[in-house]
Amino acid sequence: MIEWDAATIKDFQTTLLAWFDEEGRDLPWRHDHEPYHVWVSEIMLQQTQVQTVIPYYQRFMALFPTIADLAAAPESQLLKAWEGLGYYSRVRNMQRCAKQLLTDYDGQWPHTAATLTDLIGIGPYTAGAIASIAFNEPVPAVDGNAYRVFSRLLKIDADIAKPQTRALFEQVISRIIPHDRPGDFNQAIMDLGSSYMTARQPDSAHSPVKRFNQAYLDGDELAYPVKTKKPRPKPIAYVAVLAQMQDHWLMTQRPSNGMLANLWTVPLIPIEELDLDEDYQPADLVAAVETYFKQEYRLTLTAHYLDKRPVTHTFTHQKWTIQGVGGEVMLGDLAYFAGKAVTTAERQQLPMPKVQEKIFTRYLSD
DNA sequence: AACTCGTGGGG
DNA sequence: TCCCCAAGAGT
Numbered sequence: 001m002i003e004w005d006a007a008t009i010k011d012f013q014t015t016l017l018a019w020f021d022e023e024g025r026d027l028p029w030r031h032d033h034e035p036y037h038v039w040v041s042e043i044m045l046q047q048t049q050v051q052t053v054i055p056y057y058q059r060f061m062a063l064f065p066t067i068a069d070l071a072a073a074p075e076s077q078l079l080k081a082w083e084g085l086g087y088y089s090r091v092r093n094m095q096r097c098a099k100q101l102l103t104d105y106d107g108q109w110p111h112t113a114a115t116l117t118d119l120i121g122i123g124p125y126t127a128g129a130i131a132s133i134a135f136n137e138p139v140p141a142v143d144g145n146a147y148r149v150f151s152r153l154l155k156i157d158a159d160i161a162k163p164q165t166r167a168l169f170e171q172v173i174s175r176i177i178p179h180d181r182p183g184d185f186n187q188a189i190m191d192l193g194s195s196y197m198t199a200r201q202p203d204s205a206h207s208p209v210k211r212f213n214q215a216y217l218d219g220d221e222l223a224y225p226v227k228t229k230k231p232r233p234k235p236i237a238y239v240a241v242l243a244q245m246q247d248h249w250l251m252t253q254r255p256s257n258g259m260l261a262n263l264w265t266v267p268l269i270p271i272e273e274l275d276l277d278e279d280y281q282p283a284d285l286v287a288a289v290e291t292y293f294k295q296e297y298r299l300t301l302t303a304h305y306l307d308k309r310p311v312t313h314t315f316t317h318q319k320w321t322i323q324g325v326g327g328e329v330m331l332g333d334l335a336y337f338a339g340k341a342v343t344t345a346e347r348q349q350l351p352m353p354k355v356q357e358k359i360f361t362r363y364l365s366d
Numbered sequence: 367a368a369c370t371c372g373t374g375g376g377g
Numbered sequence: 378t379c380c381c382c383a384a385g386a387g388t
Contacts, residue, residue: 045384052374052383086372089387123386143384163367190384199382200377229381259371314379315372354373 001156002214004176012212013178013185019208020188023195025050028057033183035109035134036067042126043090050194056085067107071098079262079351088261088353093121111135124166133183140173141186142166145193151225152197152204152215161228233319237271239289240311240322240359243301245329245341251350252339259315264350266359267293267339268322282307289325298336303327306363313355320355324363 004012024030027050029041040060044053060081064070070078075092082091097120101107110116112135116127128141140146147160150169158165177185196207204216215221243250243266251264274288282305293301306324313320334340342350 042384047372047383047385049374049383084373086374087385089371090385093386121386125385129384141384144382145384187384194383232379261371313372317370 002154004154008212009176012176012209015209015212016188016192017178017181017184020184020191023208024184024188024191028054028061030187033134035130037061038130038134039122039126040094042129043094043121044085046090046126047087048085052085056082067098067101070095071102075262076351080349083351084354086354088263090121092261096120097122109134112137113139124170129186132177132186136182138174138177138179138182140170140177142169142173143190145190145197146173146186147225148199149189149193149197152202152221153209153213155214155218155224157224157226159228160225161230231317233314233317235319235321238320238322239269239271239274239285240265240324240363241267241269241289241293241301241303241327242306242324242359242363243267243293243303243327243329245331248341248343249347250329250337250339251342251347252337259318260353260355262351263353263356264339265352265356271323285323286325289327293329296336297334299332299334300330301327302330308362311355311358311362313358322355322359324359326363 027041029037031037041053041057044056044060063077063081064073073095075095078091078095079088082088100120101109109130110118111131113124113127113131116122116130117124122130125141125143128139129143131137131139132141147169150156150173151160154172156168156172158168160169192207192209196203196210197213202216202221204210204213204221207213207216210216213221215224241250250267252267254260254263254265256262269289269292271285274285274292276284276288280288286303286305289303290301293299303325304327306326308324311320311322311324313322
């Protein structure tokens with residue numbers, strides 16, 4: 001790791017901000033510095049690319065223009081607005097945060113990063129982003145871009161997968177961030193990280209700060225940042241039951257904790273829970289699902305195998321393979337069933353994860 | 367500290 | 378197909 005003297009720091013600040021003034025992106029959430037706007041955009045941008053976020057941000061702001069609107073909205077409406085964006089606890093935590101602000105903070109945002117982290121869903125990165133952009137506090141906002149950019153500029157070889165590494169980057173960046181334009185500086189680092197200093201195919205030869213980029217000058221840019229890799233997703237097999245009760249579809253709401261919390265899907269049964277042999281046949285699967293419906297839901301299902309290839313859906317830690325089974329449920333009470341029967345029109349109003357959309361597309365289309 | 371939590375894009 | 382990555386936070 002190398003260190004910069006005061007003159008180099010000043011030179012870097014001036015060069016970066018001059019570039020940002022000319023080439024910084026015009027994004028919907030950059031039209032003002034309203035903390036609400038900064039906050040919503042930062043939450044959406046967590047682990048999510050800018051191009052994905054833009055239409056969601058536009059729709060979200062039209063639906064929930066103020067913190068009070070967000071706090072008062074039914075959760076189902078929030079999840080519907082978030083549908084397809086992933087990491088759904090983000091929007092549920094945003095509503096908790098909105099209520100927290102109204103009740104505990106008299107609707108007034110705290111102005112410092114240190115106090116912003118007391119709010120639900122706001123961690124060290126988001127606190128730094130809001131504090132610097134909305135309130136002009138000279139604090140770093142250490143995200144993936146900051147790790148990548150500064151690890152290359154200064155050849156920092158600490159493993160960014162380790163939690164303790166954050167403190168090192170915060171210390172380093174704190175000495176470099178300009179006190180007059182901290183928000184612009186942090187956003188400039190992000191723009192730099194998504195343009196010239198990308199992860200896979202950087203273009204540092206044309207970067208405005210290439211003369212500060214020690215890794216590039218040494219020809220080993222791609223060695224940074226150092227990051228230990230994660231385990232591959234664990235395979236899990238499911239049966240999806242596309243069951244109708246007269247002209248209604250059976251839909252279940254997932255538990256309020258864990259994956260896809262509170263979202264709606266057709267009944268998804270881990271095949272491991274169906275007492276089956278190693279080499280079961282389609283007919284065995286159908287029979288096991290009928291038994292499962294009887295035992296778990298007290299529902300009489302007449303099922304049939306849907307002879308199309310399974311849906312596969314890969315999450316960060318799990319790879320689902322989902323075989324479809326169709327069926328008709330006898331009219332009966334749904335007291336033991338964690339869901340409801342809905343028409344096709346009603347179904348489309350429910351917040352559903354992408355994997356559910358794939359299941360419908362595979363098994364309901366001709 | 368290590369694990370959980372989605373989705374889309376690119377090589 | 379598989380891998381990694383993308384403006385992370387909660388537990």
